[in-house]
Amino acid sequence: MDLTWSDAEDRFRNKARDWLERELAAWRARHDDRILSGDTAEGFEQHLDWERTLFEGGYAAVSWPEEHGGRGASRWEWLIFEEEYYRAGGPQRVTQNGIFLLAPTVFEFGTPEQQAHILRRMAAAEDLWCQGWSEPNAGSDLASLTCRATRDEARGGWVLNGQKTWTTRGAFCTHLFGLFRTDPDSARHKGLTYLLVPLDVDGVTVRGFGRLDGDEGFAEVFFEDAFLADDAIPGGVVLGGVGEGWSVAMATTSSERGLTLRAPGRFTATADRLVDLYRERHAAAVGSGDTDAVDPGLRDRVVQGWMKAEAYRLQTLQTVTDDAEGRSAGARSSFVKLWWSELDVELHETALDVLGAEAELDGPWSKGWQFALSGPIYAGTNEIQRNIAAERVLGLPRK
Amino acid sequence: MRFAFTDDQLAFRDAVRDLLAKECPPEVVRAAWPDGTDAHGARKGEGARADPDRVARSWTALADMGVLGIAVSEANGGLAMGAGDWVLLAEETGYVALPHPFVETACVVAPLLDSVGDPDGVVAELVAGTRQAAVVPLTGSLVPWGDAVTYLLLLDHRPSVDGPWVARRVSRGVALGNEQDEQRHLASSIDAGRHVVQLGAWASKSVVGHSDDAAMAFDRGALAVAAQLVGLGRRMLDITVDYVKERRQFGVPIGSQQAVKHHLADVAKSLEFAAPAVYAAAWAIDAGDDQASRAVSTAKALASDAARLAVRNTLQCHGAIGYTVEYDLHLYLKRAEALSRAWGDAAWHRRRVAAALGI
Numbered sequence: 001m002d003l004t005w006s007d008a009e010d011r012f013r014n015k016a017r018d019w020l021e022r023e024l025a026a027w028r029a030r031h032d033d034r035i036l037s038g039d040t041a042e043g044f045e046q047h048l049d050w051e052r053t054l055f056e057g058g059y060a061a062v063s064w065p066e067e068h069g070g071r072g073a074s075r076w077e078w079l080i081f082e083e084e085y086y087r088a089g090g091p092q093r094v095t096q097n098g099i100f101l102l103a104p105t106v107f108e109f110g111t112p113e114q115q116a117h118i119l120r121r122m123a124a125a126e127d128l129w130c131q132g133w134s135e136p137n138a139g140s141d142l143a144s145l146t147c148r149a150t151r152d153e154a155r156g157g158w159v160l161n162g163q164k165t166w167t168t169r170g171a172f173c174t175h176l177f178g179l180f181r182t183d184p185d186s187a188r189h190k191g192l193t194y195l196l197v198p199l200d201v202d203g204v205t206v207r208g209f210g211r212l213d214g215d216e217g218f219a220e221v222f223f224e225d226a227f228l229a230d231d232a233i234p235g236g237v238v239l240g241g242v243g244e245g246w247s248v249a250m251a252t253t254s255s256e257r258g259l260t261l262r263a264p265g266r267f268t269a270t271a272d273r274l275v276d277l278y279r280e281r282h283a284a285a286v287g288s289g290d291t292d293a294v295d296p297g298l299r300d301r302v303v304q305g306w307m308k309a310e311a312y313r314l315q316t317l318q319t320v321t322d323d324a325e326g327r328s329a330g331a332r333s334s335f336v337k338l339w340w341s342e343l344d345v346e347l348h349e350t351a352l353d354v355l356g357a358e359a360e361l362d363g364p365w366s367k368g369w370q371f372a373l374s375g376p377i378y379a380g381t382n383e384i385q386r387n388i389a390a391e392r393v394l395g396l397p398r399k
Numbered sequence: 400m401r402f403a404f405t406d407d408q409l410a411f412r413d414a415v416r417d418l419l420a421k422e423c424p425p426e427v428v429r430a431a432w433p434d435g436t437d438a439h440g441a442r443k444g445e446g447a448r449a450d451p452d453r454v455a456r457s458w459t460a461l462a463d464m465g466v467l468g469i470a471v472s473e474a475n476g477g478l479a480m481g482a483g484d485w486v487l488l489a490e491e492t493g494y495v496a497l498p499h500p501f502v503e504t505a506c507v508v509a510p511l512l513d514s515v516g517d518p519d520g521v522v523a524e525l526v527a528g529t530r531q532a533a534v535v536p537l538t539g540s541l542v543p544w545g546d547a548v549t550y551l552l553l554l555d556h557r558p559s560v561d562g563p564w565v566a567r568r569v570s571r572g573v574a575l576g577n578e579q580d581e582q583r584h585l586a587s588s589i590d591a592g593r594h595v596v597q598l599g600a601w602a603s604k605s606v607v608g609h610s611d612d613a614a615m616a617f618d619r620g621a622l623a624v625a626a627q628l629v630g631l632g633r634r635m636l637d638i639t640v641d642y643v644k645e646r647r648q649f650g651v652p653i654g655s656q657q658a659v660k661h662h663l664a665d666v667a668k669s670l671e672f673a674a675p676a677v678y679a680a681a682w683a684i685d686a687g688d689d690q691a692s693r694a695v696s697t698a699k700a701l702a703s704d705a706a707r708l709a710v711r712n713t714l715q716c717h718g719a720i721g722y723t724v725e726y727d728l729h730l731y732l733k734r735a736e737a738l739s740r741a742w743g744d745a746a747w748h749r750r751r752v753a754a755a756l757g758i
Contacts, residue, residue, distance in 0.1 A: 001483050001682045002401045009400070076400055279758050299758055303749040306756065307676075307697045314675040317402035325403065335668045383661070390660030394640050394667060397655040 003317065005080070012073070013080045016059070020088040023053055037367075038094040039217035044172040047094040051125035060123040061099050068115065069123030075320050083265030087272070097168060098122045098129030100261045102177045105194070105239060105251050113235030118196070132164040132178020132197070132221060133249070139166075140384050142179075143188045143246070147223065149180035149195060156230050158182070158195065158237070160203070160223035168378075170219025171208030174199055179245045192245030196237045201226050213370040261379065262340045264313040270347050270368070271309035277365075278302045278354050298354055305347045312339055331392035334385040341375030341382060348372045402675070404487065412487040415466060416494075422457040423495040425727040430454050431498030431592040438587045446725045458499045462528025467501075470510035470619075475522045477513065482622060486681035489623040493630025496734045498592050500533050500544045506623040508532035508552055511566065511616045515608040519568065521550055534620055535569075535598060536742050543741075545596025546583045552607065554617050561754075564613035571602040590733035618684060618695045621742040625677050625695070625702035631735040632670045632702075632709040638728055639663060639713040642720075653716070662712040669705035676701050693755040696748035703739040703748070710735050 005013070027050050028035060036043030054060040055069060063078040064070025073081065093099065099122060106118050121127040138145035147162030164170075164178060176197045183191025199206055203226030208216040228237055240248035278299065285293035315336070319329050348369035352359035359366060376382040390396045404412075431454045432444025461467055469485045471477025478484075485506055492501045509525040509532070512518065524530035533548040535541070538555050542548065551569040556562045588595045607613070640663065643654030653659050680698040683691040710732050714721045721728045739745070 001404065001678070001685075003679060003682050003686070005400060275756050275758055282758065299753050300746060300749050302758065303753045303756065304700075307701060307749070307752060308672070310697055311672040311676045311701055314402070314679045315672050317400065318675045318678075321400070321402040332671065334664075335671045338664075338668050339672055383657070386661040386664040387657060389664040389667060390654075394636075394660075394663055395644070396640065396660050396663070397644065397652050399651075399655050399657075 009076060009080060012077050013084060016081050016084045019057055020084055024088055027053055037215050038092050039169060039215035044094060047091060048125055050091060051095050055124045068119035079263060082263035086266045086269035094169060095125050097131050101131060102129050105248060108251055109240040109248050111235050117234040127175050128173040129175045129177055130167045130170045130173035132167060132176040134166045135163060136165055140381050145179055147180045149182045158228045160226040160228055163220060163222050165220040167219045167221055168217055170206050170221055171216055179249055182242055189246040191243055193242050194239040194245040194248040196233045196239055197228055198232050201228060264316045267309040267340060267343055268313055271306040274302055274347055274351050275306055277351055281354050301350045305350055308343045331388055334389040337379055338382055338385050344372040344375050408484055415488050416491050418460055418464060419491055419495045422460045423497055425730055427453045427457055428496045428498055428592055428730045433585060433591055443591055454498055459528050467505045467528055468526035469505060471513045471522060471526055475513050476526045481685040482681035483685050486626045489626035490630040493627025494634045496731050500531050502620055502623040503534045504532045507534050507616050507620040508550060511608060511612060515612055536617060536620060540598045542596045542598050544594045546585060546594050554613055563610035564617060566607040566613035566616055567603040568605045568607055569601045569603050590737045593737055618692055621699045622680050622695045624738050624742045625699040628702040628706040628735060628738050629670060629674050629677055631731050632706045634731050635709045635713040636666050639716050643716055659716050662716050666709045666712050669708050673701040673705040693752055696751040699743060700745040700748040703745040706735040706739050
């Protein structure tokens, strides 16, 4: 056991910290210090500008090999970068669904040609990927999906029909990765294929719609005899094999549930901000002589949130060590998704209570709270995660 | 950065686990419960019991393996190991609800006395298992295994909560002299297997070590109890997972029902995140980290809450059978409840973390 960082890792941290401080200030200044949500049309453009800055600095995907646009950082350095990113107040990553969800699958299943084409353009925010999993009648029960891809040998490609939905930032993206039923006689997990789809092909219609927070963060994607040519993506539009879609997709979903999507740094930064918020509000209350203005019971909840974020950080250090030494976390990643999604709600609810009556006004905490509410739903609902944990970790019988 | 135990540490843990599985099964825990009815006429410890001699043997077996001297210097017959070594062993003693003061004797008093020159000349006996020690932290008055201990320490802050720590040896009261006396009556308590004695009038002439030694002793005790709580939580979970796979209602195992799965997934989740906090605190103590006390309090608060959740959810998943004296779950459930408050409850430790965070 050694929970200290090496000198080289400390240098990496300091370098990233300096870079982030400088470049974030410059980015905000370029947009007149008026940064909008990345889930709106105007805000998305601002965030693309930031993504390109990250790429030029070599920080878009730090753990990727340099040939694909990363900087070959270790998993430890990646964790450090995430800590620094959120500590510095870095914005949401509008490229995250590509970088954190699709890319791990491309690294595992993609051909060299696919990797060469897809990854670098993804890191550079030239191609913007959204996820095509859910359908109107296939949510938690993903294996019941009905979107079809019919083989057209004459034209050399696939004909797509059906509808995807809840596609995050779909209205602003250029490409979709998702599951399609390629064997019309198949059922459930069989006969599915993982396809890579440019959204500008004829027959594809994308319609954005408002999320609970009012942003146009959702989209539904309609496929009406859309023709997906085999060479629409250099190296091919099928990721993994035809009919292998379910097992290929599961590699992505475990990344999503696990820590690649939501590293601990995001929550330790929020927890630190909550501690600061409480300290300021409490001092102000004491200063004004109105000590009841901040309920003393809130201190206990602030600390509880801080400790849970710390526990996530420590559990991650354990997981990354296990991974480096060949001990797989496996289905234990289901616990990770439960933990961070519930923690995020808890931290934000506590912050709103500290803010008191003004909490309902638009601001970073109320915005963050609205987003946190989605955590227990997306990336596999927490009910599904509990089932998975109970069955695969505890060994309880399936229904 | 490496968050993992060494192969040697895990091998030692496995050896102790095997030993305790053999020496401290539920019937031995039950045999540590006093005979007969309690003050209210209830028969709380009934059920299949082992020979009472086996209760004592579970302690001497640990002594024979060297475990009681794990944190004592080699000069005093110990193994000179650190918290990173004994934290896993404490977890195992929790898993079996060992009916002896392991935390107090092996993790707190023996290393404290060892580090300050063994002023009372008792370390060798503590290591050999011929003397047991207890500790009353934080102005409490309940002495665990108070009928058997012959070395008692009080650990608290003076004069106020933010004053320096002090460790005082009690020389009258429960631990009068070196012999067990006749004044020790077991208090009627939830976990009667813990042999709690109410500390009456006491006196202390000797302060043991300096404030830093006492502060370290408290952190070691709180950490070791946190590890025991993780072990207890895992035991309750294991018992319950086995039960819900077998028990059938509506024609299916109740463990196939989502309501049951979700209760147990929540227990497993809480333990999954409490355990790394416990291990990290052990590292912080060994490394002399300046935030070691904060790490210990984080561990104890998370472990106390995780154990509490395990108590509620595992009992619930058993239904009425779990609510009987004959069934073993209560042996672990009651120990968990007692230890969740011992050495500072979750709220006490959150206050300490709050102070460390400057709020």
